[in-house]
Amino acid sequence: MLNIRVEKNVNPKPIPDKDNPLKFGTIFTNHMFIMNYETGKGWFDPRIVPYDKISLGPSAMVFHYAQEMFEGLKAYRAKDGRALLFRPDMNAKRTNLTNDRLCIPTIPEEDFVQAIKELVKVDEEWIPDREGTSLYIRPFIIATDEFLGVRPSNTYLFMIILSPVGPYYPEGLDPVKIWIEDDYVRAVKGGIGFAKTGGNYAASLAAQVKAHDEGYSQVLWLDGVERKYIEEVGAMNIFFKINGKVVTPMLNGSILPGITRDSVINLLRSWNIEVEEKQISVDELIDAAKFGALEEVFGTGTAAVISPVGHLRYGDNVIKVQDGGIGPISQKLYDSIVGIQLGEIEGPEGWVVEV
Numbered sequence: 001m002l003n004i005r006v007e008k009n010v011n012p013k014p015i016p017d018k019d020n021p022l023k024f025g026t027i028f029t030n031h032m033f034i035m036n037y038e039t040g041k042g043w044f045d046p047r048i049v050p051y052d053k054i055s056l057g058p059s060a061m062v063f064h065y066a067q068e069m070f071e072g073l074k075a076y077r078a079k080d081g082r083a084l085l086f087r088p089d090m091n092a093k094r095t096n097l098t099n100d101r102l103c104i105p106t107i108p109e110e111d112f113v114q115a116i117k118e119l120v121k122v123d124e125e126w127i128p129d130r131e132g133t134s135l136y137i138r139p140f141i142i143a144t145d146e147f148l149g150v151r152p153s154n155t156y157l158f159m160i161i162l163s164p165v166g167p168y169y170p171e172g173l174d175p176v177k178i179w180i181e182d183d184y185v186r187a188v189k190g191g192i193g194f195a196k197t198g199g200n201y202a203a204s205l206a207a208q209v210k211a212h213d214e215g216y217s218q219v220l221w222l223d224g225v226e227r228k229y230i231e232e233v234g235a236m237n238i239f240f241k242i243n244g245k246v247v248t249p250m251l252n253g254s255i256l257p258g259i260t261r262d263s264v265i266n267l268l269r270s271w272n273i274e275v276e277e278k279q280i281s282v283d284e285l286i287d288a289a290k291f292g293a294l295e296e297v298f299g300t301g302t303a304a305v306i307s308p309v310g311h312l313r314y315g316d317n318v319i320k321v322q323d324g325g326i327g328p329i330s331q332k333l334y335d336s337i338v339g340i341q342l343g344e345i346e347g348p349e350g351w352v353v354e355v
């Protein structure tokens with residue numbers, strides 16, 4: 001249990017107009033959470049302070065060796081006014097999975113969730129209530145030793161910032177166009193692909209720019225060794241419905257273990273729809289599309305929840321799915337997960353936590 005000191009912002013910004021679409025990740029609330037770490041001392045001085053710039057030495061290790069991690073989750077406003085979190089214990093667990101891989105000290109799961117709850121409570125009025133809106137929560141840790149040389153840092157900052165966000169697709173569930181990348185790779189087994197860390201995103205930028213230049217919104221990554229097996233999309237995991245069965249790449253060490261992915265697998269199984277986590281080759285996908293067996297494709301992630309995919313391109317092959325529309329499973333999953341997040345549908349035990 002953390003003893004969190006609160007310093008209120010005496011110069012608060014006005015809360016943005018809730019009826020205006022909020023552009024993702026551009027506006028931040030009036031407060032942030034900070035906690036320090038020092039080897040020998042552990043985590044200390046947890047505090048909620050006015051949102052402001054932080055000061056770091058130019059030699060702070062995070063700038064040079066990328067020892068950092070982040071998480072992403074949301075707070076939702078239920079119709080009855082409660083503020084709800086969706087499976088924050090899973091973000092706490094994943095934080096420590098990432099931290100272990102990057103030699104960052106772990107944080108007790110209950111402290112991680114407590115810090116989020118207390119910060120959200122302080123800026124609770126910032127949770128928008130219009131349909132599809134939420135308060136995005138971004139916890140992150142950075143290495144702060146002022147040192148040039150490669151080793152784990154002895155000091156860290158754990159911070160949480162909050163950003164009100166609008167519907168990911170303002171026009172409703174909108175199918176995306178995806179570029180299957182066969183040159184650049186994102187991660188390999190034994191690397192950091194399963195960890196939620198900025199380095200994976202730095203590695204992804206060149207392919208993303210290339211895909212954008214070709215008119216595609218996101219990249220679908222193939223495995224880093226054979227460039228043959230499907231891994232995931234940008235910041236989403238990927239699912240296919242082929243011949244009545246739902247399949248998704250198994251977690252193999254280079255794929256990010258998404259919480260939305262886990263929730264989708266759970267829900268589908270509770271509806272008695274068969275789901276298999278397995279190795280899926282890009283050839284298998286192209287064949288399925290050719291023979292009319294590829295029924296639905298969708299991505300899963302906290303930002304958009306479910307992103308139907310209407311169009312994929314692999315070299316000269318173009319795959320059209322659902323005639324570019326939204327499949328019934330994608331729609332049902334979206335409606336169910338959003339309903340659970342807003343407290344309108346009863347989900348599995350422990351999925352929804354009141355702030």
Ligand SMILES: *Cc1c(COP(=O)(O)O)cnc(C)c1O
Nearest residue numbers: 235236237256258259260301302
């Ligand atoms: C965060 C993330 C996801 C999605 O995870 P969720 O927990 O469902 O939001 C998928 N892939 C990558 C690379 C990510 O960083």
